[in-house]
Amino acid sequence: MHWSSWSAFFNMGGYAFYVWFSFGLTALCLAWEILAVRKRRDVALNLARLLAQDKQ
Amino acid sequence: MTSKGVTAVDLSCVRGDRILFKHIDFTLEPGGLLYVLGENGSGKSSLLRLLCGLIKAESGAIHWQGADVKHALEVFQSDLLYMGHLNGLKEDMSPIENLQVNAHLAGDNVNKQAILSALEAIDVKRCDSLPVRVLSQGQKKRVALSRLWLTKRKLWILDEPFAALDSTSVDLLVSRISQHLSNGGMAIVTTHQEVVISAQSTQVLRLSA
Amino acid sequence: MTSKGVTAVDLSCVRGDRILFKHIDFTLEPGGLLYVLGENGSGKSSLLRLLCGLIKAESGAIHWQGADVKHALEVFQSDLLYMGHLNGLKEDMSPIENLQVNAHLAGDNVNKQAILSALEAIDVKRCDSLPVRVLSQGQKKRVALSRLWLTKRKLWILDEPFAALDSTSVDLLVSRISQHLSNGGMAIVTTHQEVVISAQSTQVLRLSA
Amino acid sequence: MNINWFKYSSPQTFYPLAGRMIPWFAWIAVIFAVIGLYISFFIAPTDFQQGEAYRIIFVHVPAAWMSMFIYMVMAGWAALGLSLNARLPAMMAQALAPTGAIFTLLALVTGSFWGKPMWGTWWVWDARLTSELILLFLYLGFIALQSSIDDPRKADKAGALLALVGVVNVPIIYFSVKWWNTLHQGSTISMGAAPKMVTTMLLGMLFMALAFWMYTIAVALMRVRCIMLERERASDWVKVLLLKATGGNA
Amino acid sequence: MRAVVTLLRRDLLLAFRRRSDVATTLFFFLIVASLFPLGVGPEPAVLSRIAPGVLWVAALLAGMLSLTRMFASDFSDGSLEQMLIAPQPLPMLVIAKVLAHWIVCGLPVVLLAPMIGLQYALPNDALLVLVLSLLLGTPALSLIGAIGAALTLGVRGSGLLIALLVLPLYIPVLIFGAGAVAASQHGVSAEAHLSLLAAFSLLSLVLAPFATAAALRISVE
Amino acid sequence: MRAVVTLLRRDLLLAFRRRSDVATTLFFFLIVASLFPLGVGPEPAVLSRIAPGVLWVAALLAGMLSLTRMFASDFSDGSLEQMLIAPQPLPMLVIAKVLAHWIVCGLPVVLLAPMIGLQYALPNDALLVLVLSLLLGTPALSLIGAIGAALTLGVRGSGLLIALLVLPLYIPVLIFGAGAVAASQHGVSAEAHLSLLAAFSLLSLVLAPFATAAALRISVE
């Protein structure tokens, strides 16, 4: 463990912006992708449900 | 000159270096139907486009309710409904959206309910939310024709409206046109099929190639 | 399995998410005529394109002279003549040039004299040197159809050949098709018009939407 | 035997199977990510040249690896779909493309955010960066082509063909770009200047890459399920499935 | 007036249905701007020297290529005929169509340009001027382009013909636009260039719709 | 074989009927190449430095823009259907069409390029290498372009979509082509570049017709 304190950790040796932006953006993109896919699934399910009810 | 209909005076039309037709005269009064007949290439489509103002006549004039349309184009155009060989539909939009947009662009007022019943009337309601692109030849034509159930315009100019339609649709269309005529409308129609439309007065204009 | 004609076995076709038709079976022997009838959108054009190999069937097979066309596509295609909703004409070339090029591409051999008499036969010789662009709807169709007077192919597949034609042309075309049939040819035709073609055996396949 | 396998790979049987697999891959991804992040922030030592900024490597390199790897896998599925005329492989290819594009974008952006403190500039026309950019274009072309064809079967086939053509070209593009870059000796920086990898660094990158990999599988499976629902919503198995689901709820 | 709004909404709806269209204009811009370094070589000094010219030419080409689509589909499916015989003033309808085109093809380029400027090592204030100049100049590109699009309707190979008709008219926009960026690169104020650009856009707003309407009438005949 | 010759002759005849098409490819090349000095400024040193890249990018864009036309009219008037059901090997027909496209759109650019090279103050031997590199490289552009053209048939806004699909694949040609000219500018032999270019063209001659034929079958379905 080579961080002297949490603030040192967050400061990242002065490169906080670059490091945290990179990691943050990655997390954000992946999370967004999951949400987008789930939304797409809900829409598809709803449409399919409507169609199934139509047919009955 | 107090006609309430449309009068053509000595129209002639030249395409390329050929005179397609000349000395065309007719008067169409409310309730009247004009068939334009003739062989392929005799100039029927050209005459219809000329009447709408899409191409210029070589000579002659067209009068609408007594006034030369050259001087009262807007009045004439807001009483006119033209359907040519092309359907005027966007392939990426559904029939409903297409009809809505077309009506607005033409300056008419329609609501969705009216559109649905128009589609119903010519029996394409089933396809109302598919994109027009996937419809068959005849279904596209029917969607285009459903404008006739939405409009209040007086003069209908229809270029081969029956082509590509199956026989039930032809019957539906025929009865719609005669209804329009009996309400005091006018229609100019070209066709190669034998179709009988009942009208107060029917004229036939035969072009020869 | 020694049929000399075309056999369809249990064909089915899916477009979008709809089954257009299934379990289509027929056998057409030399001299036979098959009408494909049905309302707009019932899948006639799709069936014809499927028979030519332009779209893939969901299931089923087509046999030509006893062999599955999947394995003998070239043989089948060199006996086949297809005319769809589109005319296959270049707007910038004259009818003569168009027909010449089309024949070569199809692998047929024709000379100019033959082309001229084919155009004569369907009565568009008058337009033979105009660019196709300026021809009327029906004239274009007739130029495309004049291929039928030039070909020796056995199986004709024609999608609404009578649409946009005037009545004299319809008669000419009908007599050409019956001549072909009486010479041992075969034809598959869709139409919405009432047209009677004399044939040794006539079958009707009715699709429903 | 083969035929049987493909029968079971029909959407109908694959849909529930995928549904059962997703949570597994998702959880494995989370576990790997936790390990990977721990290594990258707490075990890997500070770099004596670049300071802490080098920690970007732990997302940058795995993302870059994934971007290339996914393209190969996608092309593989595409080839399979095209040669067997099967639906599932084509759907898999389609499901992978957006994830691949996202990783490519991430590699580019995180690379830029590394380049700014290290090189003092957001971008140089280095061979690697340039070919990564071209890879992004290839992905976007694939996606754009598929989304502008509405008939799904047609879109599948067209996309597959494009992916295959692309895969033949990718090595050619890569080498030509490299060659171009060494010929003009414009950029004075090369990535060879990166410090020698400590094993822990390698380990961190490996775990992060594994996490991304598992994530990719999970998301691709989710997306392929959507695609199946969208395309086959009229078919009987979807109806049965939905009825079962609502029956279970009631 | 309602017809104008309807038409604008319809075109935007169609563009939205075909989202890939919007994306492709953008990516075309991006790709063309990225091709140049591959042809010219990667030295930052050279690249930043030619950046204003390259970016403006790329924007211009991207806008121009999408011109063919402005009226083509209306023409081939018959909607244009119906627009011509509608009792609405045609220039107003033209304005709606041009506006839709700009929103779909011009605006995204304006927004993306600074990112590409970074690739060419442009400094921050030059980036700002780049965005401003594109914002003022691209409407003129759409307006002038509409005339070309209308004139070449129904002509085969119209894509190239449009280019030929329209590019000479684009030259003033290019000169002022690239000039503005270059000026700010050299530390000179870009105001003169920018106001000329704005004046040119205004002028085309007044004249182009009428010319386009006339061209449409000719093309349909 | 005769079908191939017929098709080639037909396409050339059609191109001749529409002479303006040929001219527009050329003028597009000319105009794009002439826009750059306007955007970049007139210094000869800068211009000759960027000349290989700009000329090659201009040639590439000119060739690409004409791609949409390669199969579009055959598709919309039904000739393509007839070609697909003809008992001829489709890749051969594709080669005929590509050859026609190259003669109409590639060759004129090759011939015009040295004239424009002069405007950019290129020395004589670099001009020679420019012509050679275009001669070896443009066939690859037509061949690869054909795949994109076939894939995007019947897709709205296909002009830009083709660009997106095809431009990334053009990059090796651009790099070797521009590299050849730049090498000879610096007094280095351009042989290596040129032989790589030729190899790439040959490779595409072998593979592209089959890919294009497959794409056509997909698009017509």
Ligand code: HEM
């Ligand atoms: C926009 C900027 C950047 C992009 C697009 C980019 C792209 C890539 C790619 C594609 C790889 C994977 C290559 C491979 O595995 O063969 C990679 C690896 C790597 N990059 Fe970057 N990079 C960028 C900036 C940087 C910077 C600024 C540095 C360092 C100062 C850097 C250092 C590395 C290192 C050390 C690797 C690992 C190489 C290996 O494992 O073989 N990158 N980058």
Ligand SMILES: Nc1ncnc2c1ncn2[C@@H]1O[C@H](COP(=O)(O)OP(=O)(O)OP(=O)(O)O)[C@@H](O)[C@H]1O
């Ligand atoms: N630019 C031109 N040069 C020569 N002839 C032309 C030109 N434009 C049109 N034509 C001729 O004018 C006629 C066009 O007629 P039109 O399209 O009005 O026919 P139509 O009666 O509607 O025929 P159809 O029943 O086939 O639709 C054709 O005979 C065509 O050859």
Ligand SMILES: Nc1ncnc2c1ncn2[C@@H]1O[C@H](COP(=O)(O)OP(=O)(O)OP(=O)(O)O)[C@@H](O)[C@H]1O
């Ligand atoms: N991608 C698709 N999605 C949904 N439906 C489709 C799709 N493609 C085609 N269809 C449907 O398939 C049918 C097409 O049939 P086809 O064109 O073969 O009709 P047809 O019998 O020739 O009709 P017509 O007499 O009007 O020419 C139409 O009902 C159309 O709505």
Ligand SMILES: [Mg+2]
């Ligand atoms: Mg007509």
Ligand SMILES: [Mg+2]
């Ligand atoms: Mg049909």
